[in-house]
Amino acid sequence: MIVRVDLGVVEFDLSEPxxxxxxxxxxxxxxxxxxxxxxxxxxxLETELVGARECPECGAGLSVVKTSRRKxxxxxGPVVVPVRTFGCACGFSSRPLARALPKGxxxxxxxxxxxxxxxxxxxxxxxxxLSHLTAAEISHGTLQRMAKAEAPRIDARxxxxxxxxxxxxxxxxxxxxRTRADTLVVAVDGGFVPDxxxxxxxxxxxxxxxxxxxxxxxxxxxxxxxxxxxxIEDARTFGERMSVVALExxxxxxxxxxxxxxxxxxxxxxxxxxxxxxxxxxxLYHLKHRIWQVFxxxxxxxxxxxxxxxxxxxxxxxxxxxxKATKPAQERLEAWRKLLFYIRSNALGIENYTRTxxxxxxxxxxxxxxxxxxxxxxxxxxxxKPGAQGMVKLKVLRYNRTWxxxxxxxxxxxx
Ligand SMILES: [Zn+2]
Numbered sequence: 084m085i086v087r088v089d090l091g092v093v094e095f096d097l098s099e100p101x102x103x104x105x106x107x108x109x110x111x112x113x114x115x116x117x118x119x120x121x122x123x124x125x126x127x128l129e130t131e132l133v134g135a136r137e138c139p140e141c142g143a144g145l146s147v148v149k150t151s152r153r154k155x156x157x158x159x160g161p162v163v164v165p166v167r168t169f170g171c172a173c174g175f176s177s178r179p180l181a182r183a184l185p186k187g188x189x190x191x192x193x194x195x196x197x198x199x200x201x202x203x204x205x206x207x208x209x210x211x212x213l214s215h216l217t218a219a220e221i222s223h224g225t226l227q228r229m230a231k232a233e234a235p236r237i238d239a240r241x242x243x244x245x246x247x248x249x250x251x252x253x254x255x256x257x258x259x260x261r262t263r264a265d266t267l268v269v270a271v272d273g274g275f276v277p278d279x280x281x282x283x284x285x286x287x288x289x290x291x292x293x294x295x296x297x298x299x300x301x302x303x304x305x306x307x308x309x310x311x312x313x314x315i316e317d318a319r320t321f322g323e324r325m326s327v328v329a330l331e332x333x334x335x336x337x338x339x340x341x342x343x344x345x346x347x348x349x350x351x352x353x354x355x356x357x358x359x360x361x362x363x364x365x366x367l368y369h370l371k372h373r374i375w376q377v378f379x380x381x382x383x384x385x386x387x388x389x390x391x392x393x394x395x396x397x398x399x400x401x402x403x404x405x406x407k408a409t410k411p412a413q414e415r416l417e418a419w420r421k422l423l424f425y426i427r428s429n430a431l432g433i434e435n436y437t438r439t440x441x442x443x444x445x446x447x448x449x450x451x452x453x454x455x456x457x458x459x460x461x462x463x464x465x466x467x468k469p470g471a472q473g474m475v476k477l478k479v480l481r482y483n484r485t486w487x488x489x490x491x492x493x494x495x496x497x498x
Contacts, residue, residue, distance in 0.1 A: 141175070343364050
């Protein structure tokens with residue numbers, strides 16, 4: 084249907100002829116016209132929906148039996164819309180406009196803008212900022228609930244693609260075609276979110292997939308086509324979905340795939356189970372950090388360098404020999420034992436340094452920081468898992484620049 088909206092004459096008093104007052108005055112006047120038009124257009128919609136006012140059951144004429152009022156939050160502020168119930172003597176009754184109105188108390192446009200802010204600042208401040216920037220009024224609690232409710236909608240596509248792959252063996256479409264000279268990097272990490280229900284932390288899993296091209300003269304070139312996926316979910320769900328992202332990002336056409344992890348067991352198992360053809364390497368940044376924790380002093384530089392060199396040469400046994408021969412100070416003995424265990428359990432990821440010149444990725448550290456740390460650790464914040472899940476998914480949309488795609492389809496589907 085086509086709805087012609089007549090905003091009428093927008094009038095306001097301009098006390099001084101300045102651009103500043105003109106801009107503000109116009110916005111206010113248009114906002115008022117917006118509110119009036121919204122009420123009018125809803126009445127038009129209702130007339131359109133009720134059609135010939137004939138009862139679909141018996142053909143008799145319908146009459147208005149009740150008028151209720153619905154308050155709806157719009158960008159121009161809240162409006163009250165009359166919603167009529169049409170009835171027939173035969174007992175039929177219908178509220179046609181109810182179908183066209185949003186299920187909640189706000190338009191999708193208000194929610195989208197509120198959630199956009201909420202990916203950067205707390206819910207309370209998002210609600211305040213939204214009402215400052217527009218005339219929309221929405222509570223922080225509503226924004227919080229809406230973030231939680233958005234998670235399954237954001238995940239719907241990847242959930243289905245993953246089911247197709249693992250359930251029916253149908254591979255996803257390759258969105259990026261690569262060449263045999265390209266390496267696809269899958270960097271995976273976990274970020275910790277303070278848990279409101281236990282007082283401890285829970286883990287948000289985070290992965291970034293990007294292409295890397297070997298350039299003959301200048302070393303490696305990392306292409307700016309990184310795509311992230313993150314969620315508060317079990318390792319299997321996360322791993323399978325990461326593999327879908329990697330396939331879409333050209334894992335099959337690339338010459339090889341490298342999975343980089345920080346040494347966490349779930350990442351090693353994920354590499355083995357869902358990336359069986361990839362080369363798994365231990366993130367050298369994490370490994371070096373561990374070595375530094377055991378030997379932080381200036382005078383320990385030699386042992387530090389020897390351990391790192393052995394590792395980079397793909398010789399975890401050599402690194403263990405150096406370590407065992409050099410016990411650190413008493414207070415770092417525990418960290419030293421943990422390092423021995425870490426190198427032993429990550430031997431494969433260290434041996435594989437000989438198979439690649441990619442040792443790590445600042446890219447995933449950065450992604451964890453952007454997707455998890457910044458938003459989830461604002462001023463002593465703590466989270467419940469479903470709420471955090473919604474926020475992680477919204478943040479991934481921002482990171483991947485797919486926010487407008489997602490909300491575009493939400494607007495198409497929504498009432
Ligand atoms: Zn009837």
